[in-house]
Amino acid sequence: MTVGRQDEVRVLLNRDRIVRAATELIEREGADALSMRRVAAELDVAVMSLYNHVAGKAALLDAVAERILAGMIIPDDPELPWTERARSLVWAFRKVAHDYPRSVTLVLTRKVDAPSGIRPVEHALAIADDAGFDGETSVRIMRALLAYAIGAQLREVSAAKMLDYLPADRENPFGLLDPAEFPHVVALQQALLSHDPETDFEFGLDLLISALEALPRSEPGRTS
Amino acid sequence: MTVGRQDEVRVLLNRDRIVRAATELIEREGADALSMRRVAAELDVAVMSLYNHVAGKAALLDAVAERILAGMIIPDDPELPWTERARSLVWAFRKVAHDYPRSVTLVLTRKVDAPSGIRPVEHALAIADDAGFDGETSVRIMRALLAYAIGAQLREVSAAKMLDYLPADRENPFGLLDPAEFPHVVALQQALLSHDPETDFEFGLDLLISALEALPRSEPGRTS
DNA sequence: TACACTAAACGTACGTTGTACGTACGGTGT
DNA sequence: ACACCGTACGTACAACGTACGTTTAGTGTA
Numbered sequence: 001m002t003v004g005r006q007d008e009v010r011v012l013l014n015r016d017r018i019v020r021a022a023t024e025l026i027e028r029e030g031a032d033a034l035s036m037r038r039v040a041a042e043l044d045v046a047v048m049s050l051y052n053h054v055a056g057k058a059a060l061l062d063a064v065a066e067r068i069l070a071g072m073i074i075p076d077d078p079e080l081p082w083t084e085r086a087r088s089l090v091w092a093f094r095k096v097a098h099d100y101p102r103s104v105t106l107v108l109t110r111k112v113d114a115p116s117g118i119r120p121v122e123h124a125l126a127i128a129d130d131a132g133f134d135g136e137t138s139v140r141i142m143r144a145l146l147a148y149a150i151g152a153q154l155r156e157v158s159a160a161k162m163l164d165y166l167p168a169d170r171e172n173p174f175g176l177l178d179p180a181e182f183p184h185v186v187a188l189q190q191a192l193l194s195h196d197p198e199t200d201f202e203f204g205l206d207l208l209i210s211a212l213e214a215l216p217r218s219e220p221g222r223t224s
Numbered sequence: 225m226t227v228g229r230q231d232e233v234r235v236l237l238n239r240d241r242i243v244r245a246a247t248e249l250i251e252r253e254g255a256d257a258l259s260m261r262r263v264a265a266e267l268d269v270a271v272m273s274l275y276n277h278v279a280g281k282a283a284l285l286d287a288v289a290e291r292i293l294a295g296m297i298i299p300d301d302p303e304l305p306w307t308e309r310a311r312s313l314v315w316a317f318r319k320v321a322h323d324y325p326r327s328v329t330l331v332l333t334r335k336v337d338a339p340s341g342i343r344p345v346e347h348a349l350a351i352a353d354d355a356g357f358d359g360e361t362s363v364r365i366m367r368a369l370l371a372y373a374i375g376a377q378l379r380e381v382s383a384a385k386m387l388d389y390l391p392a393d394r395e396n397p398f399g400l401l402d403p404a405e406f407p408h409v410v411a412l413q414q415a416l417l418s419h420d421p422e423t424d425f426e427f428g429l430d431l432l433i434s435a436l437e438a439l440p441r442s443e444p445g446r447t448s
Numbered sequence: 449t450a451c452a453c454t455a456a457a458c459g460t461a462c463g464t465t466g467t468a469c470g471t472a473c474g475g476t477g478t
Numbered sequence: 479a480c481a482c483c484g485t486a487c488g489t490a491c492a493a494c495g496t497a498c499g500t501t502t503a504g505t506g507t508a
Binding site for chain 2: 105108109110111113115118119121122125126129135136138139140143144146147148149150151152154155158161162177181182183184185187188191192199200203204206207208210211212214215
């Protein structure tokens with residue numbers, strides 16, 4: 001892995017080091033700051049050396065997305081009631097989103113066809129299957145939960161950006177809004193500005209799970 | 225608005241024409257193809273002339289997002305039951321997403337603090353209020369529905385990208401997956417590959433709405 | 449030990465990007 | 479007739495992604 005040159009020791013470049021450096025750069029300075037040149041500089045390497053291990057920038061971004069998804073740990077205990085299993089699966093995604101707040105947007109935006117991306121899908125389908133839903137319904141349930149998880153994350157960063165960008169009037173940023181046109185927004189502005197992502201996330205997730213419980217399915221539930 | 229020069233007629237540049245051109249360009253060639261130079265060429269104008277009306281590229285993208293949201297028509301009939309009102313509000317967003325399939329990603333990714341972005345929020349809060357939910361719950365409901373709408377759209381384009389990018393084995397693209405590791409994915413591959421975005425969307429929306437109906441609220445419903 | 453082969457790092461170069469800055473010009477008010 | 483000013487234009491620069499050819503260090507074979 002290491003090779004002597006002159007009297008220094010040079011660590012060989014490899015794909016993993018590149019992807020890791022890219023991830024760290026994104027977390028540190030945001031996705032816009034990422035460029036092949038920056039990554040190369042970070043690794044103290046010539047720009048074009050990266051292309052021996054990565055097909056291009058787009059491929060690098062895909063790799064970052066995949067690496068993040070691969071780090072998602074899914075604790076699935078088949079003994080638990082299926083509602084709990086579904087809940088913890090969605091929360092597992094939520095967890096990585098919290099660990100990589102800036103890079104996770106890539107996961108939401110890009111396709112991830114690698115096994116790392118398929119694994120959560122497999123788990124979701126397995127849970128729905130165990131719960132007694134037929135195949136087609138299982139797929140739809142998986143899609144609905146996935147949509148919610150994606151959207152909640154994205155909505156949250158959008159909201160966070162808004163709160164950062166307009167600290168003009170810290171007390172009531174909606175104050176300049178016409179109360180006649182936006183009465184509810186003005187009235188509820190403190191609730192709108194409040195920031196409790198976990199509770200918000202759980203609220204929506206509870207809605208979906210409880211709706212799933214009310215859905216007809218073949219087996220009664222076999223909770224253990 | 226028009227000014228004679230030599231014997232031609234020159235239409236003055238303005239912000240609306242720029243934003244419209246950018247939108248059309250994105251719809252035609254994708255968001256990656258958009259550059260200030262391309263937009264300028266589209267309008268037969270020098271690049272820097274754009275900067276008299278738009279602060280920069282980022283501002284232009286924001287403007288595109290806002291323009292799209294502004295085109296969202298929200299038919300809200302207070303006589304309808306609140307579940308129907310909520311449904312049609314979410315569908316209104318879905319509609320613009322269908323009309324601007326490529327640009328709408330900008331709306332999901334960028335903050336929209338302009339009134340066009342607030343208006344749907346106001347409607348959602350109004351509906352939840354009329355339904356009898358308290359303020360804090362209304363905000364959470366709005367956030368959950370928004371998250372789902374965003375996520376469903378984004379998940380759909382991701383899925384579409386995957387289906388486009390791997391027409392390698394048209395019959396069973398998941399065929400090379402290990403059936404031992406991904407049994408459900410392999411078994412349900414035809415359902416996974418099927419494409420009925422509207423039905424999928426409605427399925428998840430029904431889940432949320434029905435869960436909302438089961439939620440406790442002060443007024444019984446006053447359907448009219 | 450000598451030599452050929454290979455993989456990986458490198459340097460150069462080209463086209464494209466966003467935009468800062470200075471210039472030219474046409475319409476309007478005096 | 480002249481000054482003013484908003485708008486369009488052209489030039490210029492730094493940073494970008496990456497195609498392509500060259501160098502170098504390691505590994506096999508003689």
